[in-house]
Amino acid sequence: MLDKVRLSFRFGRAIYAISLPLTLSAAAVALFSTGVIPTLLLLKAFSVPVILYLFTTLGKKDEIYFWLNMGISRKEYYLTPVVVDLLVFIVLISVCGFLGNVIG
Amino acid sequence: MSSDKADRLLVDSVHLEFGPKVVLQSVFLTAERGKVTGVLGRNGCGKSSLFKCVMGGVKPQNMFVRFGDEASTDYGHIGKRIKYLPQNLFIPRKMTLGEAYSLHGVDYDGLVTFENKFHNYQRSMFGQLSGGEARIAEMYLVLMADSEFCILDEPFTNIAPVYVDRMKSLIKEKKADKGIIVSDHLYEEIISVADDLYLLSDGYTFPVHFREDLVKRGYVPSL
Numbered sequence: 001m002l003d004k005v006r007l008s009f010r011f012g013r014a015i016y017a018i019s020l021p022l023t024l025s026a027a028a029v030a031l032f033s034t035g036v037i038p039t040l041l042l043l044k045a046f047s048v049p050v051i052l053y054l055f056t057t058l059g060k061k062d063e064i065y066f067w068l069n070m071g072i073s074r075k076e077y078y079l080t081p082v083v084v085d086l087l088v089f090i091v092l093i094s095v096c097g098f099l100g101n102v103i104g
Numbered sequence: 105m106s107s108d109k110a111d112r113l114l115v116d117s118v119h120l121e122f123g124p125k126v127v128l129q130s131v132f133l134t135a136e137r138g139k140v141t142g143v144l145g146r147n148g149c150g151k152s153s154l155f156k157c158v159m160g161g162v163k164p165q166n167m168f169v170r171f172g173d174e175a176s177t178d179y180g181h182i183g184k185r186i187k188y189l190p191q192n193l194f195i196p197r198k199m200t201l202g203e204a205y206s207l208h209g210v211d212y213d214g215l216v217t218f219e220n221k222f223h224n225y226q227r228s229m230f231g232q233l234s235g236g237e238a239r240i241a242e243m244y245l246v247l248m249a250d251s252e253f254c255i256l257d258e259p260f261t262n263i264a265p266v267y268v269d270r271m272k273s274l275i276k277e278k279k280a281d282k283g284i285i286v287s288d289h290l291y292e293e294i295i296s297v298a299d300d301l302y303l304l305s306d307g308y309t310f311p312v313h314f315r316e317d318l319v320k321r322g323y324v325p326s327l
Contacts, residue, residue, distance in 0.1 A: 007207075010199070062192040064161060069187050069249065070207060073180035074160050 004072060004080055011067045012081025015055055019085045022047065023092060030096040037097050044089050048082055109252045110172030111137045113186070113283055118157055119166040120150065127153050128164070129307040134300075135253055135283035140275060142298030143287040144312070144323055149304045151287045152191050155255050159188045171252065187254040189246040191261070193238050197231030201241055204230060208249045215244050218274070219267075235262045243271060247278045254278075256286040260293055272297045291324065 009016065026040045056078070067077050118131035127150040135141045145151045156162040158169060160182055169177045171185065178184075195204045201222070205212040216223045219240060230238060243259050256275075260268045268290070275284055275297055288294050295301065301312040305321045318324045 010196075060192075060197070062190040062194040063196050065159060065183075065188050065190045065194045066196060066204070068159055068161065068183040069246070071181045071184035075180065 004076055005084055007067070007070070007072065008080040008084060011063075011072075011077060012055075012084075014059065015051055015081040015085060018051055018054070019047075019089070023085070023089045026089070027092045027096045030093045031100045031103075034097045034100045037093055040093060041090075044086070048086065052078065052082060109137075110174065110185075111283075112172050113253045114168075114170040115154075115158055116168045116170075117166055118154060118164055118168075120153055120157055120162065120164040126307055128157070131304070131307070131309050133285070133302060133309055135285050136300075137252070137281070137283045138279055139283060139299040140279050140297050141283070141285045142294040142301040143285060143304060143309075144291050144294060144301065144318065145287070145304035146323060147289075150307060151304050152257055154304065155188060155190070155257050155285075155287070158255065159183065159186065185252045187246045187249045187251040189243055189254070189256045189259055191257045193230075193235075193242065195230045195238070195242055195245070197229065199230055200227050201230055201233075202226040204241075205245060208245055210245055210248045214248060215241060218244055218270070236264060236267070239263050240267055240271075244274070247274055247284075251282055253283040253285065256284065256288075258288050259286060260288045260290050268293060291318070 026044065030037050030040060064074070064077055068074065113135040115131070115133040118128050120128040131150075131154055133141070133143070133154070143151055143154075153162055157164040157167055160179060169179065169182070171177060195201075202212055205215065212226055221237070222241065225233065225237075225241075230241075233241065239259070239262050243256065246254050246256065259271060263271070272293065275286065278284065286294060286297065302309045303312050303318060303321050303323055305323070310317065310321060312318060315324070319326045
């Protein structure tokens, strides 16, 4: 599983690249205003299908077979980066929310 | 070759439709270790779609895949057992050739031995190669990667005749280790390398034994 997560940083690079600035911005907002965390989570949830749609439509279509040839399933190809990204988002927002409360 | 590897691949009852268009219906295909299976068919007849269904890239309405006598098939991770060369380039453009080979566990020096011009390309991004070079590098990767079967979709596209002959030699060499399915519009090349031949037409597969079978199905003109 860890191998697949590690590989997802290659095949899901586009997802991470799009999400990272959004996640960091959201974390900064959560640090100073913990009350907006539910709204940020909701926005993140809405952004997932949009990012997934862009990933599937804008990417080179046959590149998926490079990864399928390595034994990665189609579901793992699409969902691993999304799930990892979501987990990072939740952890970061939680930590920032906690720090925001401590500082505030 | 370890004994837990299947000698035979059976693909059966493949049905694929996109809306009202039926692409494949009851398609049947087999491959065996030690043999090259050729698949011919007109443009748009569904050859690539069939291969993509097997690999999990396209979801068919129905499909049955069996390795040897195994009771069940792990469709999700079929790439561990079948390597696929798609019609279009598939190695990520921003990946070095060395990394692509390393990830697939294939010795890069083998490619250099096969074609010396690649000795400077190990750290080159795949996107920097010419179309023909890229195709050769991909085809070599797919043939040399550890697998029980491999599927080559139009492997001879964009490569010079001298490389076609060398690739055919490599296919004949590698069929000792794995079953190989190959499809291309250079049908004379396919006929010369294939042990078994199928024609895909009107959504069905037909075994081909004689050139007349191809004429009868309208794939090649009559002489």
